[in-house]
Amino acid sequence: MSTKDFIEKDFYKVLGVPKDATEAEIKKAYRKLAREFHPDANKGNAKAEERFKEISEANDVLGDAKKRKEYDEARALFGNGGFRPGPGAGGGSFNFDLGDLFGGAQGGSGSGGFGDVFGGLFNRGGTGTTRAQPRRGQDIESEVTLSFTEAIEGATVPLRMSSQQPCKACSGTGDKNGTPRVCPTCVGTGQVARGSGGGFSLTDPCPDCKGRGLIAENPCEVCMGSGRAKSSRTMQVRIPAGVSDGQRIRLRGKGAPGERGGPAGDLYVVVHVGEHPVFGRRGDNLTVTVPVTFAEAALGGEVRVPTLGGPPVTLKLPPGTPNGRTMRARGKGAVRKDGSHGDLLVTVEVSVPKDLSGKARDALQAYREATAGEDPRAELFEAAKGA
CATH class of the missing domain: 2.10.230.10 (Heat shock protein DnaJ, cysteine-rich domain)
Incomplete structure (x- = not known):
């Protein structure tokens, strides 16, 4: 499509939409006309094929916001006096050469041709330009x-x-x-x-x-x-x-x-x-494993937990806390994008002593005798039989 054709064609009229039509209205009009004049639906109809080309051409311009803006600006420019016949012209003819106006292929060293106006739309600069374009730096x-x-x-x-x-x-x-x-x-x-x-x-x-x-x-x-x-x-x-x-x-x-x-x-x-010797991370939450004694896990109590870059927090350990249970210290995790903080996830690990004093051994022996009738593995075997 030449620049002259571009100026003279009314793409809004081709699609049958007003100049202030929205993108949705343009898309709807194009789809309707494209279905009506598509070559597959009008085999052997040269007029329908030509009409389909005009519709596609109009949609290529009006369906693209940037091209549409350049098209509207170009039409407004010539509507304000860019296409005026000279005083000696008659019968609607023009007294200038369109090739000179649009910067023909022969070119020259002059500047100011209207080819520069349409350089963005037609992906070519005017032949009269003498300035190289700005260039973005590398990433x-x-x-x-x-x-x-x-x-x-x-x-x-x-x-x-x-x-x-x-x-x-x-x-x-x-x-x-x-x-x-x-x-x-x-x-x-x-x-x-x-x-x-x-x-x-x-x-x-x-x-x-x-x-x-x-x-x-x-x-x-x-x-x-x-x-x-x-x-x-x-x-x-x-x-x-x-x-x-x-x-x-x-x-x-x-x-x-x-x-x-x-x-x-x-x-x-x-x-x-890098890794941290104490803390881990799970998304916006930090993680830490805290050892507790058997007595703390069985009887309950309070345990102090370290935090990253802040004072320790104290968590209440309920009686009968099982090994591996995870508790939450709210607001002690990583910073989120909105400025809030995640949580600190505290996992309890029951610590078994390697060496026992005589008093501690006697106490544990007494505890074993007191709970001799309990079998924590009984349900395990029952479940295995029923499976």
């Missing part, structure tokens, strides 16, 4: 290892990173004289179009300038004309509280600097977390 990925406590509480760590940055020798121009020329192949856009059907084009990086939009007549000996050179820097990075092992954090704008005013790339940090 950088790095790794950091934190202690268990640092991961829970958050930490600021130094990261030494290597990335491609503007070459200092040529100030990022790629030319040792600092005067590169605009790439004639892509006209400074850094991209070239390739046909994809349907009247529109896809873009690829320009093979001549490698996507820079500029070509160095006298390549810089340091960066070999690329305008980029490897550089190392150390950055202080804040790792938020509550990160987990293997988590990938994105820091916007902390990557390599852009070119020609383009934005910087992003920094991705992969976090590795």
Whole structure:
């Protein structure tokens, strides 16, 4: 589809929708018309096939918010006087060359052609442009290892990173004289179009300038004309509280600097977390195993439990607490994204003494005699028989 056709065609009329139609209304109108004029439903009908192409073409523009905005702006521009016949024109003819207006393939060194207006929609820059486009900096990925406590509480760590940055020798121009020329192949856009059907084009990086939009007549000996050179820097990075092992954090704008005013790339940090000798982690909760005596488990009592980075908490142990039971200390876990804390999960482990004093042995012997009639394994055998 040529630029002239693009200006003259009323895609709203093609789909039969008003100019203020919503996305849903445009989609509904397109689907209805597409079913009616689809080639499979109108075999051998050339008019229906042509109508289907017009409908698809209109939907390609109006169905895309960005393309629709550019289309509306272009139509408004020419509606405000861009398409005016000269005083000597008659019979509705124009007194200027449309090829000159839209920046034809012959091109020139001038600027200001309307081809630049439609560069985004048709994926081609105007032939008159003399400025290379801004280029976003590269994304950088790095790794950091934190202690268990640092991961829970958050930490600021130094990261030494290597990335491609503007070459200092040529100030990022790629030319040792600092005067590169605009790439004639892509006209400074850094991209070239390739046909994809349907009247529109896809873009690829320009093979001549490698996507820079500029070509160095006298390549810089340091960066070999690329305008980029490897550089190392150390950055202080804040790792938020509550990160987990293997988590990938994105820091916007902390990557390599852009070119020609383009934005910087992003920094991705992969976090590795070391183990703790006492605490473990289960999601936003911390875990700890606390040994208790047989008497505490059987008779109940209070046990002090350590917390990470804070004072101990006291938990009440109910009488008859079995080995392996887990209790919860609320708010003593890891920090969540909303600023709240998870819990500390406390697992009880009955500790069996290896050495007993004579008094303790006599007491346990008396206890065994007192409970001689009880068999804790009786239900086990009963269940095995009935299975």
